[in-house]
Amino acid sequence: MPGIESSVAKYNSVRPKYESYCADVEALLNVILTDEKIHTHSIKSRAKDVDSFKKKIQKVKEDGTPKYTDPLNDLTDLAAVRVIVYTTGQLEKVGKIIKENFHVIEHKDIGAERSETKDFGYQSIHYLVYHSDARLSLLDKKKFANMVCEIQVRTILQHAWAEIEHDIQYKSENETPKEIRRKFRSLGGLIDIADREFQSIHDMDTALRDSIRSSAVDDLTKGAINKLDLQPAEAAGTANGVTGASPGIGASQFVSVRGWILEGKYEEALLAYTQNIKIAPNSHTQYLGRAKVRFLLGDLSGALKDLDEAAKLSPGDHAVKTIRSQIEQGLLSPPQSKKADVGQEIELGNAALADGRGLVAFSKFSNAQEAGYNVAFATFNKAMACVLVGDTDGGRDLLNHLRRIPGTPMEINITALWHIIQLVEQPSKTPDLSELKELVAAKPGYDFKLSPLYLLQSGLSKRQKSAAPVDVVFNVLKRQT
Numbered sequence: 001m002p003g004i005e006s007s008v009a010k011y012n013s014v015r016p017k018y019e020s021y022c023a024d025v026e027a028l029l030n031v032i033l034t035d036e037k038i039h040t041h042s043i044k045s046r047a048k049d050v051d052s053f054k055k056k057i058q059k060v061k062e063d064g065t066p067k068y069t070d071p072l073n074d075l076t077d078l079a080a081v082r083v084i085v086y087t088t089g090q091l092e093k094v095g096k097i098i099k100e101n102f103h104v105i106e107h108k109d110i111g112a113e114r115s116e117t118k119d120f121g122y123q124s125i126h127y128l129v130y131h132s133d134a135r136l137s138l139l140d141k142k143k144f145a146n147m148v149c150e151i152q153v154r155t156i157l158q159h160a161w162a163e164i165e166h167d168i169q170y171k172s173e174n175e176t177p178k179e180i181r182r183k184f185r186s187l188g189g190l191i192d193i194a195d196r197e198f199q200s201i202h203d204m205d206t207a208l209r210d211s212i213r214s215s216a217v218d219d220l221t222k223g224a225i226n227k228l229d230l231q232p233a234e235a236a237g238t239a240n241g242v243t244g245a246s247p248g249i250g251a252s253q254f255v256s257v258r259g260w261i262l263e264g265k266y267e268e269a270l271l272a273y274t275q276n277i278k279i280a281p282n283s284h285t286q287y288l289g290r291a292k293v294r295f296l297l298g299d300l301s302g303a304l305k306d307l308d309e310a311a312k313l314s315p316g317d318h319a320v321k322t323i324r325s326q327i328e329q330g331l332l333s334p335p336q337s338k339k340a341d342v343g344q345e346i347e348l349g350n351a352a353l354a355d356g357r358g359l360v361a362f363s364k365f366s367n368a369q370e371a372g373y374n375v376a377f378a379t380f381n382k383a384m385a386c387v388l389v390g391d392t393d394g395g396r397d398l399l400n401h402l403r404r405i406p407g408t409p410m411e412i413n414i415t416a417l418w419h420i421i422q423l424v425e426q427p428s429k430t431p432d433l434s435e436l437k438e439l440v441a442a443k444p445g446y447d448f449k450l451s452p453l454y455l456l457q458s459g460l461s462k463r464q465k466s467a468a469p470v471d472v473v474f475n476v477l478k479r480q481t
Contacts, residue, residue, distance in 0.1 A: 007071045008054045017143065018047035022079035024141070025149045029083060032097055041084040041156045048078045076128050079149040084159050087199045091125060094153050102129035105148070123188070124154040124162065157191045208330055209296060213261060215323070216292040218366050219285065220258040221386060221394045225359045227251035228389040249276050255393050261293065262397055269293045284313035288320060295327050303327055342371045349381060354455040356462030358389035376402055376410065383417060384456045388463070392421045409446055412439045413453055416473050423469040431469070436476050448477040
């Protein structure tokens with residue numbers, strides 16, 4: 001067929017360009033997914049080989065006419081990239097990144113389409129994309145204008161099914177036998193179930209690690225607050241049952257280790273804890289902290305050994321038993337019967353905040369959160385406790401976990417606390433409070449006396465740390481400007 005041979009010759013001449021194109025798409029996805037900390041099994045690209053191209057363009061319709069009259073433009077898989085992920089949750093994350101960084105002209109979820117017909121089989125998500133205008137504006141990318149790339153995204157289990165199915169189909173000249181097709185469909189259903197279970201396991205592991213990480217950060221924040229706090233009762237470290245910081249370890253050390261844990265630099269945190277234990281060998285809190293870091297590093301046996309040491313030094317510490325239950329059994333929180341009373345902990349936390357006792361306030365709000373108090377409210381209250389004693393790094397870290405919802409009192413409170421943090425750090429700097437003023441003006445029902453920031457102002461006053469730069473924020477909230 002002259003037309004076939006002519007098309008094959010044309011494709012053979014431009015195939016190197018398609019090789020460059022899909023390699024560029026692969027490289028871009030590698031960079032973006034790495035930056036977004038999405039760990040994939042593999043990302044591979046290929047330009048369609050000439051034999052496959054020739055075989056595909058020889059296909060005809062039922063009436064005998066060629067299926068592809070303009071092969072180089074009709075075929076959309078001449079350049080292709082395949083992204084293999086581990087869990088179904090990653091499929092959505094990768095898809096979001098593709099939509100944000102490419103011009104998507106087609107999106108097809110083949111697995112979802114099959115499920116609608118109650119059929120199991122090949123599952124994959126396919127995207128047909130162009131490079132974005134921003135990408136094409138780069139001098140060395142202009143050559144890829146109007147070139148389509150197919151990006152396939154599937155889990156590793158879906159990929160295994162597809163590869164085996166393709167291998168059998170490829171070797172068979174005739175239609176796959178009925179019984180083999182039936183077995184493939186059955187396996188497709190089992191793989192779907194397995195994918196869901198793997199996602200569930202991943203979610204449980206993530207939740208457990210997040211819980212341990214949050215606990216470690218909270219403990220370090222308590223240590224930093226204890227060192228910064230000037231209240232005699234809290235400096236002793238035993239106010240209202242709150243355990244104090246280790247002797248000989250400064251506030252900056254607690255802040256540094258907290259920062260490493262938040263950044264995922266667990267090796268640095270482990271080294272710091274080990275050094276701290278040399279300074280304070282009888283501090284069970286240091287063994288407890290190191291146990292948490294070792295767990296985050298995947299060293300379960302090391303974590304349990306540290307918990308044993310912590311238990312010897314402080315046999316009655318419930319926190320040691322709680323962490324042991326978490327890492328041994330995967331429990332995300334203590335049994336309900338052992339949790340604190342939410343209302344009582346909030347009341348005690350509010351009273352401590354208003355009285356200028358930062359460590360007690362932070363501890364009570366943490367207890368309330370563990371017992372089921374709204375995470376956003378507890379996080380904001382803990383941030384205020386940090387700011388109260390001058391731990392602005394801790395306050396900033398906590399605020400970074402909060403989302404400002406437009407039109408809500410919380411939006412005003414979060415914005416105000418950011419300004420307070422900046423003024424505590426740079427009291428001589430003139431703040432731009434225009435946004436805060438607009439938010440307060442747009443919310444006539446906002447009452448400063450009902451805001452938790454009212455308690456913070458009281459606490460700062462008790463500690464005699466309230467100064468004109470900070471007061472200017474409170475004055476905006478009181479509508480006194």
